Amino acid sequence: MEKALTVSQLNEYIKQLVSSDEVLESLHVEGEISNCTIHYSGHIYFSIKDDKCAIRCVMFSGYTKSLKFEPADGVKVTVYGYLSFYEKTGQCQIVVTDMLESGTGDLFIKFENLKKKLEKEGLFDTGKKKPLPFLPETIGVITSSTGAVLQDIRNILNGRFPNYGFILYPATVQGTDAHKTVIEGLEYFNKNKNADVIIIARGGGSVEDLWPFNEEELAYAIHNSNIPVISAIGHETDFTIADFVADARAATPTAAAQMVIPEKKRLERDVLTQKESLEFSYAKLISNLSERVSDLAKRPVMKRPEEYTNILAMNLDNLTGRFFTFSKQYLDNVAYKLSTLIHKADAMNPLAVLSRGYSITTDKKGHVIKSADNLNKNDVILTTLHAGKIRSVVEKAVKDE
Numbered sequence: 001m002e003k004a005l006t007v008s009q010l011n012e013y014i015k016q017l018v019s020s021d022e023v024l025e026s027l028h029v030e031g032e033i034s035n036c037t038i039h040y041s042g043h044i045y046f047s048i049k050d051d052k053c054a055i056r057c058v059m060f061s062g063y064t065k066s067l068k069f070e071p072a073d074g075v076k077v078t079v080y081g082y083l084s085f086y087e088k089t090g091q092c093q094i095v096v097t098d099m100l101e102s103g104t105g106d107l108f109i110k111f112e113n114l115k116k117k118l119e120k121e122g123l124f125d126t127g128k129k130k131p132l133p134f135l136p137e138t139i140g141v142i143t144s145s146t147g148a149v150l151q152d153i154r155n156i157l158n159g160r161f162p163n164y165g166f167i168l169y170p171a172t173v174q175g176t177d178a179h180k181t182v183i184e185g186l187e188y189f190n191k192n193k194n195a196d197v198i199i200i201a202r203g204g205g206s207v208e209d210l211w212p213f214n215e216e217e218l219a220y221a222i223h224n225s226n227i228p229v230i231s232a233i234g235h236e237t238d239f240t241i242a243d244f245v246a247d248a249r250a251a252t253p254t255a256a257a258q259m260v261i262p263e264k265k266r267l268e269r270d271v272l273t274q275k276e277s278l279e280f281s282y283a284k285l286i287s288n289l290s291e292r293v294s295d296l297a298k299r300p301v302m303k304r305p306e307e308y309t310n311i312l313a314m315n316l317d318n319l320t321g322r323f324f325t326f327s328k329q330y331l332d333n334v335a336y337k338l339s340t341l342i343h344k345a346d347a348m349n350p351l352a353v354l355s356r357g358y359s360i361t362t363d364k365k366g367h368v369i370k371s372a373d374n375l376n377k378n379d380v381i382l383t384t385l386h387a388g389k390i391r392s393v394v395e396k397a398v399k400d401e
Contacts, residue, residue, distance in 0.1 A: 011087040018092070024083040027094060029055075030102060033075045035206035044071055047206070048079060048094075057081075059096040069101045073207045074108025077101055107207055111214055114241060118216075123223045129247040130228040132260065133196045135267075138165030139260055140195030140227070142185035145170035149203050149253045156257035161264040167195055173202040178212035183221040190226050197228045197260055200242060201253040204235040213240040222246055232256035360384045372397040 005013075018024050031048030038044050042061025047054045057079060059071075071077070080098040085091075118124065139157070143149050145168060157164060169185035172178040182200060189195045200222075202213070212218070213233045222229050222245045231246035232253040243249040250256035300308075361369045361383045369381060375397040383390040 007090075008087070011085070011090050014090075015085045015087055018083055018085045021083075027082055028078055028080045029094065030076070030078045031055075032107070033071055033077055034073055034208065036071050036073050038071070044096075046071060048077065049208075056091070056093040057096050058093055059099060063097050067099060071099070074111070075101060107211065111241070114214065114216055114219075115244065118219055118241065118245065123219060124244045132228050132230070132248055134262070135161075136164070136196035136261060138167060138195045140167050140169065140185075140189045140198040141201060142169045142171050142182055142198060143201040143253070144173050147173070147203060149201050152254050153199065153201060153257045156254055157261060160258070161261045163264075164261060165195075174205070174209050174212065176212075179215040179218040182212070183218055186221045186225050186229070193227075195227055197230065198225065199230045199232055199250075199253070199256045199260060200246070201232040201256060202234065203253065204238060210234050210238060210240055213242040215241070218242060219245045230256045230260060359386075372399045 029048060031050050031054075034047045034049050034054060036044065036046040042064055044059040044064055045057075046059075047056050049055075059079075059081075069075070078100045079094060079096045080100075081094050081096040084093055084095045086093070122128065141150070141153060143153075150168065154166070157166065167189075169188055171181040171185050173182070185200075186198065189198055200213075202210070210233060213231075219241050222231070222242060228247040230248045230250055231240070231242045232250040232255065233240050233242055234252075236251035248259065250259050361381050363369060363374075364380045364382070369375065375381070375394050377394055377396060379394045379397075381392050381394060383392065
C-alpha cells in the first residue's frame with residue numbers, strides 16, 4: 001500500500017501540474033462578472049460565471065491601467081491570463097492580465113428591464129411611499145432565523161430602545177424560491193396587523209445570491225403592503241429592485257435597525273430639554289404677570305377703589321343734569337319758534353279774515369270778484385262766509401261813480 005500524501009504534498013503536486021500545463025498557462029475565458037470589488041490598492045477581485053459554474057479572478061493594479069471600461073457586476077467579458085493555484089488554501093483563481101468587455105450580462109439586462117417597467121408603473125414614486133412610524137410598538141423582521149443578520153438587528157435595537165415589540169418571520173433569503181417565503185412574511189404581517197413596520201433583511205452576497213430580491217412578484221408584494229417596509233439587502237453598494245420599491249432603503253441590516261427606532265436615551269434628553277424649556281417659559285410668564293399685578297396694585301385707584309367709583313358716579317350725575325337742562329332749553333326754544341310760526345301762518349290765512357265778518361265773492365269759475373265792473377246782470381256768483389257759502393244771481397251791478 002502506497003504511503004498517504006500530506007495536504008501540503010498534494011497541493012504542491014497540483015501546483016506543479018497547473019504551472020506546467022500549456023492550456024492553463026495561456027487562458028482566455030468568456031463569462032459574466034459577478035461579486036466585483038475594486039480594492040483601494042487598485043487590485044480588482046471578482047468572479048466570472050456562466051449559467052452553470054463560476055471561478056474566482058484577480059487583476060492586479062499593474063494590469064488594470066490598460067482597461068478601457070470599468071468592471072462591474074453583470075458585464076460580460078473575455079479575460080486573458082493564467083490559472084494560479086494557492087497552495088495554502090487549496091484554491092484556484094485566474095490571474096487576469098487583460099480583460100475586454102464583450103457585452104452586458106443576462107442578469108443585468110433582466111434587472112434593468114424590470115426596473116424600467118416598474119418605474120413606469122409608478123412603483124418607485126416617492127409620493128406613494130408610506131412614512132415610517134416615529135416610535136413603533138412592534139417591529140416585524142423578515143430574514144433568516146439562523147444568520148448573523150438577525151442577531152445584528154437585535155443587538156442594535158436592544159441598545160437603542162430595549163422595551164420594543166419584535167416579531168420574526170423566518171424566511172429563506174437565498175435560492176430560487178427564496179422570494180416566495182419573503183412574500184409569505186409580508187402577507188403574514190399584513191393579515192394579522194401585528195407590526196407597525198417591517199424590515200426585510202439579508203447580508204451581502206453576489207448578484208446571484210441577492211437575485212431573489214429582484215423578483216417582480218416580490219416587488220408588487222412590497223408595493224401593496226399596508227405596513228411600511230424597510231429594505232435592508234446586502235451592503236451599501238448593493239442595490240435590488242426591493243430597495244427601489246420599499247418605503248425606505250437601509251444600506252445594511254444594521255442601518256435598518258438604527259433607522260426604525262430612535263435612541264431611548266436621546267429621546268429622554270430631548271424630553272428633559274423640552275421640560276426645562278417649558279418650566280423656564282412658565283416661570284418667566286408668572287414673573288411678568290406678578291410684576292404687572294404689583295404695578296397695578298400701587299396705583300391710587302387700587303388703594304381706594306370706592307373713591308374712584310364715587311368720582312365716576314358724581315361725574316355721571318353732573319353729565320346727566322347738564323343733559324336734561326340743555327335738552328329742556330332746546331325743546332322750549334323749538335316750541336316757541338313753532339308757536340310764532342303758527343301765529344304768522346294764521347294771520348296770513350285768508351280764511352282767518354272771514355272769522356271777523358268778512359266774505360269772499362267769486363264767479364262761477366272761481367275767480368275772485370274785486371270790482372262790480374266785472375259783473376253783469378244774471379251772472380252767478382258765490383259768496384264764501386266764515387261759516388258756509390251763498391250762491392246768488394246778479395240783478396244789477398252798481399258801479400262806483
